[in-house]
Amino acid sequence: MSSLPHAPRTVKTALALSLLLGSHLIPTTTAQANDKPCPQGTCESAWKAASKDDKEQASAFGETYKAFLDRARTELLTVAAVREEAARQGFKEWTPGTRVEAGDKYFHVNRDRAMALIIGGKAPIADGVRIVASHIDSPRLELKGRPVDEGQGFALFQTNYHGGIKTYQWTNTPLALVGRVDTKAGKTVEISVGLKADDPILMIPDLSPHTARDQMKKSARDVVAHEELDPIVAHGPHGEDGKFSARTWVFQYLKETYDIEAADLVSAELSLVPAMRPRDMGLDRRLIAAYGQDDRLAAYASMMAAFDASRLPHTTIIQFADNEESGNVNVSGASSTYLPDLVSELVYAELGDTYRQPLFTRTLRASKALSIDVNPGVNPMSPGAWELSNAPRLGYGVNIKLYGRGFDANSEFIAWTRNALDEANVAWQTTTYKVGRAGGGTLGKELAKLNIDTIDFGVPLLSIHTPVAVSDKMDVLALKKAIAAFITHKD
Structure with a gap:
């Protein structure tokens, strides 16, 4: 932005959002968190190895996140906030027939209750897109x-x-x-x-x-x-x-x-x-207590990753869907044809009169999707609700959901994702509910129905689906980094 000609892009983006949403905090660092990957359940809390700069970055990111949550109380308000900030970040409204070129940035709104951000990548759209999907409704x-x-x-x-x-x-x-x-x-x-x-x-x-x-x-x-x-x-x-x-x-x-x-x-x-405003929780201010973190935490991290994205290998669609909490229903939910219709329009704008239905379905088959939804983390008051060797813990990074029974991504896609996260030095963990004792749905099944390779991520929360849920600031930052790793990783 012109007002900060020498500031790194990450700081500019966070500052612009904080100004828009009423936060007066200016991030003090752009240092990347020193999170380490944690395969095979050997991970440690990201706070343990975090430097002073890491902690300041997590704190700064948490401030703009709280400001976002304070404004984005419903899907209508979330779409309005994302749309306004996207325009401030140089995104233009995409209209049917507009061809997306590498580096282009667009937004597209679906009935004021759902929307998508589109970032042009180097490869042709017909060769597949990257999709990052989250929902913006909450209980x-x-x-x-x-x-x-x-x-x-x-x-x-x-x-x-x-x-x-x-x-x-x-x-x-x-x-x-x-x-x-x-x-x-x-x-x-x-x-x-x-x-x-x-x-x-x-x-x-x-x-x-x-x-x-x-x-x-x-x-x-x-x-x-x-x-x-x-x-x-x-x-x-x-x-x-x-x-x-x-x-x-x-x-x-x-x-x-x-x-x-x-x-x-x-x-x-x-x-x-x-009505409560988002607040820091704990004397160390490492946690955030706020309404709406399911799943606007993922929406915020996705939005911020999109604002910082550049030189992507594939065109990326950041999807914000409505009505996941009621089963992905209605025209603004993920079960509608909004997303495949949008991808079809993008392919048609690229291919013109040579467009054919098989080319569209091949695009979907060549695409990769990241479905993100928060999930319950280990609660110190009731740790027995989890099988602890496969349980997600606050502060340990994003979690790859491995529920079994046909819900998981295939092994080669999980391996691809592990590689992307490890190369970007993103803290991650895995999560599996106690068998037959818990469960929940995500957007993943709707993406998989389109024959798109899909993997489910989450961030652990305490008190999920209550009026006030609790997240860890280091996890919120780790999710943004994980999304960036997913959309920038080359095949």
Whole structure:
């Protein structure tokens, strides 16, 4: 950037993002972390051999990551943030028919809820592309189509849930309401309440210990029913002489503040997300506690790797998909044809009238994909949940997922990936759940359906799928380096 003519590119990128997202921290170093590969389960914590410069770089990267998470609370907000920063980094909007040449950088948005970054590589697109895929939705609560209810003098929001959650964890948690409402007249109304320091918050009240004896007899699964996740929106009668109920007042408030009617809430996407800002955790500030790290941690690392990418051997597509937490569904999810359609368009723009369907399918067959999704790390309070010799630990780098039962990449692709990581000196580990005791899905199966060699990566988190998850700053940085190694490694 012109304002930093002598600064290394990594610093410029991090600084630009920190300015965009409201962070005032300027990274103090561009030294590469001295992480060592850890094959055969012999790895050590990356913090053990980390130099002062390594730790400062992880800290600086963590600051801009927290600023990103603070803004990117939903997929709508994430796409807006990535799109804005991509434009600042010189990416242009790609339109069908545009041929991508080596060094070109484009972005393409899918219905405001998913998108892709495209970086041109040296080889023809028809010879295969590199794909790095992550999802940008996170577990949350969503408002029903007719959400406003009333009980005991309170106005309440009726909700549904998105992604797997433990219901009791969402009570007594400050919540923000964010999203959009679309009216029949074609107007889009953006709503955000609860994220600013002086905003009111919403909350689902739980029973106090004094009145919860019957509740405490229930299993954890039944302590709070999904239908009981109803936050308080307003309380008590309103207006002169209290002639308006709390429910009626809510509708009046929506009309006066946003000019929307009750019926407009049917065509709305309004989410309830934790209102807490991302924070450092621990006296040593090595951990990050924040909502949305599943899987916007991977999205952030992918975005930053894309911004620093240059002279790639193959054209690379950084995919940000929606709705993974609900099964990759809908037009913005990874099960849609968005990604293969995009690759097909890129091949067509390159080949023109010589384009044929077999050439497209050969492109997919020659491609390589990295599917990234966070996964539970070893919890110091419950280490027995893992088979510890195959368990991912915070601070030990990225993990290659080896679940078995047909889920794994083939051995030659795993070997190729190991080579890429080791040559780039990236800390990595492997992870396998206890057999028959745990599990989870990723974007990997959707990529593999396209006949693309696909491998699954992760970064370990504590308290995954809760309102506040915990990551290690060294792992966040290691993931960016791993992505860079994947997209720059030559066949």
